[in-house]
Amino acid sequence: MSTPAPLQRQRMHVTVLERCQVSPSPALAQPRSLPLTFFDLAFWGFPPVQRLFFYDHHHSAKLDVPSFLRRELPLFKASLAAALHRFYPLAGRLERELPADGAGPPEVVCTDGDSVQLTLALCGHDFSDLAGDHPRDIATLRPLLPPLPKHGVFAVQVTVFPGAGICVGTTLHHAVADGSSYAHFVKTWAAIHRHEAEVPPPPLFDRGVVRDDAGLREAFVRDHRALAAAGNGRLRDWDLGSRGDTVLLATFRFTDEVLRGLGWRAESESSARGCSPYALACGAAWAGIVHARGGTVGRQQFGFVTGCRARSSPPVPGNYFGNCLGLCPVEVEVDETTELTPASASVSIWKVIEGLAEEGRALRDARGWVRLVRGSAAARAVTVAGSPKLGIYAAADMGVPWGRPRKVEIVSVERTGALALAEDGAGGIEVGVALPRGEMEAFRAFYSDLVAGLT
Incomplete structure (x- = not known):
């Protein structure tokens, strides 16, 4: 690992160009709900999992905001919408706050019209510096991450660095999916974006495959409520x-x-x-x-x-x-x-x-x-x-002109x-x-x- 120049604290300037909603396409035919299992509830209260994918744009000399908006953003939205159709809980809402008495455990509720918030932003910071291995002030990376709306499950931000590259940021509620499920989604999204004829097999949502003979779900709910009441809920x-x-x-x-x-x-x-x-x-x-x-x-x-x-x-x-x-x-x-x-x-x-x-x-x-x-x-x-x-690097290969991420x-x-x-x-x-x-x-x-x- 090379020794970089002394770190200088810098303010990160990111301009938000647009915030829009991306819904699963085709839309859901009927409302669906996904109860959280004891595996999910073990991660209730965790901060959202936030990842950044830095892509060296292979036509970076032509990478500017107008061309990105005209050529690549529609494809990006369309592939995200198609992937959300397969992974519809990511577009849903988490109903109920766990510590409340008298209500069942949280569940993800999905209805027609639900969506994921997509933020489009512009940044003039040094792309190579942000995507490096050397120590960086983490405050310079936070503006590249999308906020998670209240009761939201998943959010996406794409930030354009003109003439340099693209950063895709995601924010995921940890109680909804683990790394394996997230990688499955990313791999599916990337395959659709590459226009692959075959995509990975669809996800399985059947909660019946998770055995809970020991009553762990109810035990975890009680523990979360007791810890919250004692002021130890975070x-x-x-x-x-x-x-x-x-x-x-x-x-x-x-x-x-x-x-x-x-x-x-x-x-x-x-x-x-x-x-x-x-x-x-x-x-x-x-x-x-x-x-x-x-x-x-x-x-x-x-x-x-x-x-x-x-x-x-x-x-x-x-x-x-x-x-x-x-x-x-x-x-x-x-x-x-x-x-x-x-x-x-x-x-x-x-x-x-x-x-x-x-x-x-x-x-x-x-x-x-x-x-x-x-x-x-x-x-x-x-x-x-x-x-x-x-295998997150291989999973996130978006195809030409993005390719595999330079850094995750x-x-x-x-x-x-x-x-x-x-x-x-x-x-x-x-x-x-x-x-x-x-x-x-x-x-x-x-x-x-x-x-x-x-x-």
Whole structure:
């Protein structure tokens, strides 16, 4: 990772040209509702998931607002409308607020005329700077993200950088869909935009495929209401943006070579064998953040999610739309004689991953998930957003003249204490990290020393 020039705080100037509504096309024949399952309710109260897709426009010399409005925006709207027809809950509304007594759990209600808000904007900022790996003030990225209307599920913004590129921002309510469902939607939308003859198989909305013999849905509703009544209904402890510090977002690349080196180190320092690239990248980043915070003594907490479609009994089909994730906590006690190293952190994560092979293990402690999330936030546990397995770069290939995105960012990690993971296209993993300025400088030094010692 190259060392950029010293960061200068800049104001981001984005001009909103239009806000319009895009409805599913063809329209829905009749109203439909989609109840939230216990998997969905585990993520109720989370900040929306916000991603940015930066596209190098392959005809950038011809990229100006009039030509974009005339040629590309109609195609963009049409492909979005066609994708929303297949994924109609994204155009719906979340009815009912969960903490209210006397009402059932929230559900997504979809009727004819429902729509997704699309914002069209113009920006003259340095496109390459915003789409880089180096630390950037996250405040410069926020204007590229669409606001989520009240009771809304999904929103989109497309920002044109004349002569340079295009940024597509999305905001998604986390209680409606997980990363797998989101990637399925993006892949479908992109295939339609490319005018592919065949698109991915349609999503499955049948809630009957999610078994809830233990009554977790009702238990989660009770827990959410009890926590809200006690004043612990939100996840403020993770939100870096609320602390008044300058928060930076940067990407750190764990190449195949670096991951192999981390694997050898983990094996030499422990009895663990075969740590996955996911565990190695997460462990190194977790150790780096603990180091950057300066707090190496005490209980260090990490959390990741595991896909439960294949782990459920009976299995949930892969094209199921919604959340279907299990929460997996990892804890390490660090004292004056030990430290959390990349190797020890990776091994701790890998042991939990290996334990998931036991049938039913992913859901064994599910009854405590809602309270686990609040406790993790209070402890500022490091968590994970995204996954290399989603293949988000390939999924978001919009075809000529857009192509694959140059860069994908999960900007909402600023508010969730998460590492933003994605594939790097060459067998490695890219990890997005949001930290206050001082901690980011310490983390970068930790990463640079780590890579230098491995390669």
